[in-house]
Amino acid sequence: xxxPKTIPVTAAGRPLRTDPAPASVKTQCFHCGTSCDHSIGAxxxxxxxxxxxxxxxxxxxxxxxxYYDLTQTPGIRVMGRFASEKFAYxxxxxxxxxxxxxxxxxxxxxxxYLPQMHCASCIxxxxxxxxxxxxxxxxxxxxxxxxxxxxxxxxxxxxxxVVELLAFVGYEPYISLDNAGARRERKVNRRQLxxxxxxxxxxxxxxxxxxPEYFSSGSMDLPYLRHLFSYLNLALALPVxxxxxxxxFESAWKGLRQxxxxxxxxxxxxxxxxxxxxxxxxxxxxxxxYLDSMSGIVLFMLAGRWFQDKTYDSFSFDRDYKAYFPxxxxxxxxxxxQVATINSLAKGDQVLVRSREMVPADGILQxxxxxxxxxxxxxxxxxxxxxxxxxxxxxxxxxxxxxxxEVVRPVSQSYITQLWxxxxxxxxxxxxxxxxxxxxxxxxxxxLLGIALLAALYWWVADPTQILxxxxxxxxxxxxxxxxxxxxxxxxxxxxxxxxxxxxxxNASVIESLSRVNTIVFDKTxxxxxxxxxxxxxxxxxxxxxxxxxxxxxxxQSVHPMSRLLRDWLLAQHGTGNYSVSDFTEYPGHxxxxxxxxxxxxxxxxxxxxGGDSGPQGSGTGQVLVxxxxxxxxxxxxxxRYRDGVPEMAAGLLAGGxxxxxxxxxxDAEQDRLRKMFGPQTILRFNQSPHDKRAYIERxxxxxxxxxxxxxxxxxxxAGALLCSDAGIAVSEHVSQFTPASDAILDSDSLTAVxxxxxxxxxxxRVVTQSFVLSILYNLVGLSFAVRAAxxxxxxxxxxxxxxxxxxxxxxxxxxxxxxxRNVPRRDDAHTTL
Amino acid sequence: MSVLVILISVSILVAGGFxxxxxxxxxxxxFDDDYTPSVRMLFDDTPPxxxxxxxxxxxxxxxxxxxxxxx
Numbered sequence: 001x002x003x004p005k006t007i008p009v010t011a012a013g014r015p016l017r018t019d020p021a022p023a024s025v026k027t028q029c030f031h032c033g034t035s036c037d038h039s040i041g042a043x044x045x046x047x048x049x050x051x052x053x054x055x056x057x058x059x060x061x062x063x064x065x066x067y068y069d070l071t072q073t074p075g076i077r078v079m080g081r082f083a084s085e086k087f088a089y090x091x092x093x094x095x096x097x098x099x100x101x102x103x104x105x106x107x108x109x110x111x112x113y114l115p116q117m118h119c120a121s122c123i124x125x126x127x128x129x130x131x132x133x134x135x136x137x138x139x140x141x142x143x144x145x146x147x148x149x150x151x152x153x154x155x156x157x158x159x160x161x162v163v164e165l166l167a168f169v170g171y172e173p174y175i176s177l178d179n180a181g182a183r184r185e186r187k188v189n190r191r192q193l194x195x196x197x198x199x200x201x202x203x204x205x206x207x208x209x210x211x212p213e214y215f216s217s218g219s220m221d222l223p224y225l226r227h228l229f230s231y232l233n234l235a236l237a238l239p240v241x242x243x244x245x246x247x248x249f250e251s252a253w254k255g256l257r258q259x260x261x262x263x264x265x266x267x268x269x270x271x272x273x274x275x276x277x278x279x280x281x282x283x284x285x286x287x288x289x290y291l292d293s294m295s296g297i298v299l300f301m302l303a304g305r306w307f308q309d310k311t312y313d314s315f316s317f318d319r320d321y322k323a324y325f326p327x328x329x330x331x332x333x334x335x336x337x338q339v340a341t342i343n344s345l346a347k348g349d350q351v352l353v354r355s356r357e358m359v360p361a362d363g364i365l366q367x368x369x370x371x372x373x374x375x376x377x378x379x380x381x382x383x384x385x386x387x388x389x390x391x392x393x394x395x396x397x398x399x400x401x402x403x404x405x406e407v408v409r410p411v412s413q414s415y416i417t418q419l420w421x422x423x424x425x426x427x428x429x430x431x432x433x434x435x436x437x438x439x440x441x442x443x444x445x446x447x448l449l450g451i452a453l454l455a456a457l458y459w460w461v462a463d464p465t466q467i468l469x470x471x472x473x474x475x476x477x478x479x480x481x482x483x484x485x486x487x488x489x490x491x492x493x494x495x496x497x498x499x500x501x502x503x504x505x506x507n508a509s510v511i512e513s514l515s516r517v518n519t520i521v522f523d524k525t526x527x528x529x530x531x532x533x534x535x536x537x538x539x540x541x542x543x544x545x546x547x548x549x550x551x552x553x554x555x556x557q558s559v560h561p562m563s564r565l566l567r568d569w570l571l572a573q574h575g576t577g578n579y580s581v582s583d584f585t586e587y588p589g590h591x592x593x594x595x596x597x598x599x600x601x602x603x604x605x606x607x608x609x610x611g612g613d614s615g616p617q618g619s620g621t622g623q624v625l626v627x628x629x630x631x632x633x634x635x636x637x638x639x640x641r642y643r644d645g646v647p648e649m650a651a652g653l654l655a656g657g658x659x660x661x662x663x664x665x666x667x668d669a670e671q672d673r674l675r676k677m678f679g680p681q682t683i684l685r686f687n688q689s690p691h692d693k694r695a696y697i698e699r700x701x702x703x704x705x706x707x708x709x710x711x712x713x714x715x716x717x718x719a720g721a722l723l724c725s726d727a728g729i730a731v732s733e734h735v736s737q738f739t740p741a742s743d744a745i746l747d748s749d750s751l752t753a754v755x756x757x758x759x760x761x762x763x764x765x766r767v768v769t770q771s772f773v774l775s776i777l778y779n780l781v782g783l784s785f786a787v788r789a790a791x792x793x794x795x796x797x798x799x800x801x802x803x804x805x806x807x808x809x810x811x812x813x814x815x816x817x818x819x820x821x822r823n824v825p826r827r828d829d830a831h832t833t834l
Numbered sequence: 835m836s837v838l839v840i841l842i843s844v845s846i847l848v849a850g851g852f853x854x855x856x857x858x859x860x861x862x863x864x865f866d867d868d869y870t871p872s873v874r875m876l877f878d879d880t881p882p883x884x885x886x887x888x889x890x891x892x893x894x895x896x897x898x899x900x901x902x903x904x905x
Contacts (some may be wrong), residue, residue, distance in 0.1 A: 066878070070877075120873045120876070123870060123873050123874065124877055127874070127877075141870055142866070142867045142870055143867070143869045143870040143873065144867065144868075144869050144870075145867075189866075190860050190861065190863075190865070190866075193860050193865055194857060194860050194861075197853065197856045197857065197860065198853070201849060201850075201852075201853040201856075204849070205846060205849055208845070209842070225838065228839065228842075232842070232846075
């Protein structure tokens with residue numbers, strides 16, 4: 001048999017060994033921990049594939065075996081060998097310029113995003129890169145951001161070589177032109193920290209200087225001390241007012257300009273009123289003012305925001321199609337092969353696509369034949385064959401050897417990117433920072449102003465000199481501090497609880513969407529089913545072990561995913577033996593045949609095996625027939641394997657009154673099984689293109705205005721649907737891998753907890769309501785002092801922190817308790833909860 | 835009671851010193867990453883040997899270094 005030109009790689013990305021190796025001894029790959037046999041070894045250690053062995057040998061040669069001591073089997077399975085030209089685009093100066101942060105000819109600094117980073121060994125190896133390649137001067141990791149910062153000498157090595165080294169050891173950097181924003185964000189975080197620090201410093205000192213005032217009940221023995229303290233307080237309050245609180249004023253002003261009283265408006269008003277009244281009191285010598293309360297408000301509010309904003313650094317929820325495509329492509333011109341940036345592709349260009357690369361733009365195939373995997377685009381599992389002159393869509397993954405394509409549409413107009421280019425129907429709604437407490441805050445502000453007005457009216461009749469004190473102290477004491485803190489801490493703690501169950505939400509407002517969901521749409525392939533595993537059954541007279549092993553030996557010859565699944569299943573059932581394989585021929589799209597130990601075996605579609613009419617029973621139905629010496633022996637049915645617990649989850653959701661829908665890009669072979677799991681009222685749709693899925697969600701929302709749609713999907717093919725649903729959850733088997741733009745990322749092992757997650761989201765609303773009532777009670781107490789113009793600084797200084805702290809404690813305890821009661825899963829492993 | 839004035843100014847100075855230290859550390863990036871350093875400090879101090887193989891990677895450049903076995 002002829003060796004394929006490219007390295008055969010199976011669906012799971014494992015370089016395929018063409019021998020049915022003895023599977024008798026089971027062990028773990030020393031590098032990556034995948035279970036394997038003893039067929040590949042070095043130094044008495046065993047590996048699952050040659051890729052892992054090569055990495056081990058490279059590290060061993062360079063004295064870096066400490067990698068294996070820090071963590072057990074830390075390695076990352078090398079996902080197939082990269083083609084030697086894969087990173088050629090990194091030699092393109094224009095692309096380099098966009099990636100390199102700094103260079104002076106002797107030192108070049110660049111940072112990469114490495115989603116594979118997962119343990120202490122990774123940090124150790126990545127920070128010792130200089131031992132592996134001479135030109136690398138220095139490398140530092142940021143584990144939570146999964147970033148690697150490399151300084152190298154451009155005289156000794158190149159950007160491309162650094163990336164190739166990383167890819168070789170299993171950490172292929174994710175390179176995209178739109179991750180330039182990360183650095184700016186960090187600066188903002190620092191400023192936020194400094195604001196908190198300044199507010200904390202001023203608050204504690206103001207409190208200290210106010211103590212004498214609290215305990216001397218307004219009459220201090222030495223007037224000059226009293227003045228000194230007041231002026232010191234004033235000086236300390238200035239940075240709080242002008243620097244730390246600036247964010248609230250900005251936000252409130254932005255809201256006012258859009259004629260919208262947001263939750264920051266009453267805070268800004270309270271800070272402003274407290275500050276001016278205190279300044280007035282101090283300068284006129286009338287009293288000590290409320291500067292302690294003011295700086296306390298600012299400190300607590302800033303701390304609350306910090307708590308809420310601390311989200312998942314290493315996740316990106318806003319990826320669009322650009323994140324999926326390669327940066328550079330190889331264009332064939334009259335001058336030979338040239339690397340060009342993807343945006344410069346124009347109609348009529350000839351591009352070269354290599355094995356396992358993604359097709360960058362819709363194009364007509366110029367080479368005789370290509371086998372492509374559309375699972376990314378359409379959700380179909382089975383690879384398809386395209387012949388010369390046929391159109392291949394962008395986003396397809398090339399499985400066979402290198403081919404050339406003639407571009408028919410530039411990248412921005414290709415079939416798959418159209419999903420994004422359609423206007424987002426809820427664009428406005430999604431972008432405005434919608435929060436559950438907004439309508440309340442508006443109401444709150446109006447009621448507060450009403451009370452202040454009433455008090456003013458009362459005092460206007462009774463004693464006009466008390467108008468100002470009564471109004472200002474109402475505004476001071478009724479600051480929505482505790483109200484706002486309750487929502488902040490409730491949602492902040494819930495985000496953490498969700499994260500422990502491996503559901504990572506983009507922000508707190510997603511909780512609110514989840515709590516209103518009444519319609520749930522599932523994608524089938526990759527979401528309800530395992531992406532790489534299948535259920536196989538044999539129809540016909542049961543196979544004898546000898547027959548089964550012979551068929552396995554034939555299946556092992558092919559790189560087709562179906563063959564691989566069959567081989568694994570047969571090996572697991574019957575074990576292996578040694579067979580001589582001769583006359584092996586593969587007919588792409590139809591099947592394979594070979595003589596195994598003298599028996600002629602054919603494996604493939606009905607038309608291929610029986611020689612009859614293909615009819616409706618194509619290979620797409622998940623059926624593989626087998627014949628022995630020309631006689632039909634039976635058929636393997638390769639069905640999707642559903643994740644454990646899917647039927648229970650469906651039953652739970654149906655009992656909870658949700659309307660369920662299942663969309664699939666596949667044919668309807670699975671209809672009966674899905675029907676059994678999801679019950680008669682669930683709507684099942686098959687053969688759905690990405691556009692169909694998106695349109696389906698839009699129709700659901702249009703037909704029933706009360707429908708709040710949750711979409712769960714996995715691939716790029718669900719991206720449109722995820723975008724236009726009320727809440728879109730991207731399901732992923734590895735959360736650090738790339739998922740389409742969505743509101744949340746869910747680890748597939750927690751998929752079946754969706755019903756519990758939704759129940760928990762609803763309970764959050766109740767906690768916020770309870771704490772709202774509590775904070776209203778506090779406000780009533782404070783207001784009862786204020787409207788009587790009897791609010792002393794001492795009462796304000798006690799009431800404010802007591803109410804804030806008690807509310808924070810209440811909501812944290814209530815949400816943690818609710819998580820336990822609703823049985824939200826907790827998976828406390830260090831890798832993914834970070 | 836002028837001792838009070840001295841005490842207060844000293845206490846504010848001390849607190850101010852801490853504030854300055856905090857601002858300095860934030861600006862120096864001490865708070866940027868609160869996980870990796872905790873792992874890094876556990877690594878051995880002896881650095882691994884400097885790179886000796888200059889062509890270790892060029893293996894990866896070869897078109898097909900994977901040796902496929904045949905039965």
